[in-house]
Amino acid sequence: MPFQKMKICLDKFISNYLHFGKNKSGIKRDNWIDSKGNERKRCSLFDSAALKSSIKRHCHQSSGKVSLCASFNKKASLAVETALVLPLFFLGMVTLISFMDIYKVQTEHLQVLCEKAKEAGTYACIPGGKGPKEITLPDIYSYTPVGSLIPLPKIQIYNRVKVHTWTGKSNEGDFQDGEPAEEMVYVTETGTVYHRNPGCRYLRVSLEQLSGSGIATARNSNGEKYYPCESCSRNQKPAGIVYVTRRGNRYHNQETCSRLKRTIRLVKISKVHGMGACSLCG
Structure with a gap:
């Protein structure tokens, strides 16, 4: 192998190099004269074993074949x-x-x-x-x-x-067995009475159109005067056409005013505290 031959040659070179100029103690000490003519002593700080080990280690690190084998x-x-x-x-x-x-x-x-x-x-x-x-x-x-x-x-x-299997649905609601069903009535959000008949005419909003110039002298079914609506006519003069109801006491400049919408809810009669019965259906 080329590497083994190189190693053998290198070992011989190291042996000859270290053998040259050695004294009895194994440390190289020979004299030499510098350029000015002064005699100086040469001393090697390493022995043969240290030099051989260092060169072998350097040879192992620099050898491409050995590194290739380790990487492989x-x-x-x-x-x-x-x-x-x-x-x-x-x-x-x-x-x-x-x-x-x-x-x-x-x-x-x-x-x-x-x-x-x-x-x-x-x-x-x-x-x-x-x-x-x-x-x-x-x-x-x-x-x-x-x-x-x-x-x-x-x-x-x-x-x-x-x-x-499906056995049907009970219509008793939250009532227990043997307990009579409580009466249900109809109320509005702004109303003061409750209604037993959902078709009561007081639950239906009947709009009437009046002239804005004559609203000051107009009266509702109870003889009350009409005042501007707080939602659509506040701080405004009456329009050319205003909208009123027979039982209400407000006039509206807009037909789509939220106060003209009637929201009806079905509640238990025990929940309508402070409300009286309607004069027509109650």
């Missing part, structure tokens, strides 16, 4: 680790994707089955209570695994949903 060993070790880890990583990812896909498919089938079971429970209600009390619907379907490295057979999946 590291790369080979990394390639082996990669070959072992990558298949395990891909296998884990494929397994995770398969679990997610089968969960999605099963959830979709179960949702459809629940809707069908509720619908079947509604149709199964028979007057007289002679029908079944519970309905069970099965669902069987096949699933093909995704992302498998080898072909796998289809998997049979079985779902089952059990529901109680």
